[in-house]
Amino acid sequence: MTHAAITGVGAFLPERIVTNDDLATMVETSDEWIRTRTGIRERRFVSEGETTSDLGAGAALAALADAGLEPSDIDLLVVGTSSPDMIMPSTACLVQAKIGLTCPAFDVMAACTSFIYAIHTATTAIESGRARRVLVIGADALTRLVDFSDRRTCVLFGDGAGAFVLEASEGPGVLGIDLGSDGSRPEVLQVAAGGATMPASIQTVEDGLHFLSMNGQEVFKFAVRTIPATTKKALAASDLSIDDLTWLIPHQANQRILDTVADRLKLPHERVFSNIELLGNTSAASIPLAVNDLYTSGNLRQGDVLALVGFGAGLTWGAAIVRWTKEDL
Ligand code: COA
Numbered sequence: 001m002t003h004a005a006i007t008g009v010g011a012f013l014p015e016r017i018v019t020n021d022d023l024a025t026m027v028e029t030s031d032e033w034i035r036t037r038t039g040i041r042e043r044r045f046v047s048e049g050e051t052t053s054d055l056g057a058g059a060a061l062a063a064l065a066d067a068g069l070e071p072s073d074i075d076l077l078v079v080g081t082s083s084p085d086m087i088m089p090s091t092a093c094l095v096q097a098k099i100g101l102t103c104p105a106f107d108v109m110a111a112c113t114s115f116i117y118a119i120h121t122a123t124t125a126i127e128s129g130r131a132r133r134v135l136v137i138g139a140d141a142l143t144r145l146v147d148f149s150d151r152r153t154c155v156l157f158g159d160g161a162g163a164f165v166l167e168a169s170e171g172p173g174v175l176g177i178d179l180g181s182d183g184s185r186p187e188v189l190q191v192a193a194g195g196a197t198m199p200a201s202i203q204t205v206e207d208g209l210h211f212l213s214m215n216g217q218e219v220f221k222f223a224v225r226t227i228p229a230t231t232k233k234a235l236a237a238s239d240l241s242i243d244d245l246t247w248l249i250p251h252q253a254n255q256r257i258l259d260t261v262a263d264r265l266k267l268p269h270e271r272v273f274s275n276i277e278l279l280g281n282t283s284a285a286s287i288p289l290a291v292n293d294l295y296t297s298g299n300l301r302q303g304d305v306l307a308l309v310g311f312g313a314g315l316t317w318g319a320a321i322v323r324w325t326k327e328d329l
Helices: 020-023 032-040 054-068 091-100 111-127 200-206 214-238 256-266 284-297
Strands: 002-011 016-019 043-044 076-080 105-108 133-140 160-169 174-181 189-191 212-214 247-250 306-310 317-324
Touching: 002 054, 002 111, 002 174, 002 284, 016 020, 020 032, 032 256, 043 174, 054 091, 054 133, 054 160, 054 284, 076 091, 076 111, 091 105, 091 133, 111 133, 111 160, 111 174, 111 284, 111 306, 111 317, 133 284, 160 284, 200 306, 214 256, 214 306, 214 317, 247 256, 247 284, 284 306
Parallel strands: 076 105, 076 133, 247 306
Antiparallel strands: 002 160, 016 043, 133 160, 174 317, 189 212, 306 317
């Protein structure tokens, strides 16, 4: 059987750093509140004119260089995002033009779970023989959708992009994947206006309906229930158990979520990766950015078993178990 293996990893972050103290000049909040409730100290914001496809293109070029490939070597591009540059064309097409790809390109929208869904798509394409080299990007600029007068949401998010090159290989690679969605409660986390249900109007703008709205406590409860469950299912699909995990790499939404998940899975906290302190919640980018951090800091070894686990609006969730096959940097 043909498997999909990660052969390239890349990241791209906007330059602008925004600290908790910076945010405290915009809304009634404090560095202490944000750090104790979320673990976040600072995050990156796109600058005026910088877009999700710019971030994605930067991460893609880094992943291609890491894999030692040219754009012409890639035969499928999948971009996971929920802050597309525009409703159409897809962000994938815009990235494609920026980096000189010629292959089919499309977006996957599963909010903060987008990267796991995109990995599933890429793995399926490779395992079925429909593609041999797939570029997968998680890119988001959610700070463009956030209401900077709403302290409940504006302190949480940051911008960035991460990318993997997945290639056909004899051994895995990507092992088991578990995906799920429950569309019965879209209001828990949504951007209500700007689509076909509520096209942009003066009223929707006046009502702030183009901003991201969230029931934080519901998301928290959903996350701490879902991450352990989907991780266990993906491990079972890989014939592995929690004890086999080298790293749990969850979507970086809140340090308290990560700590609760570690306790519920009885995993030592140091095996649950976190970089939320410096990046905040970068949505679809957070998992590949986390893997890139571990990889570039020399903390991944051949044979390590990683659980990449996402959750987000939809509601959606998913986990991919990966055996790390790249040589050390
Ligand atoms: N600064 C200061 N006070 C704030 C604040 C901020 N940035 N945001 C909210 N508060 C206040 C609230 O107004 C509330 O005040 P009140 O008691 O006077 O009404 C108080 O803090 C507690 O609010 P609450 O919403 O109960 O806080 P919380 O402990 O649930 O923490 C979140 C809020 C958002 C940090 C937390 O719910 C969370 O992380 N949820 C998950 C969100 C997430 O992961 N989203 C992305 C998913 S992909």
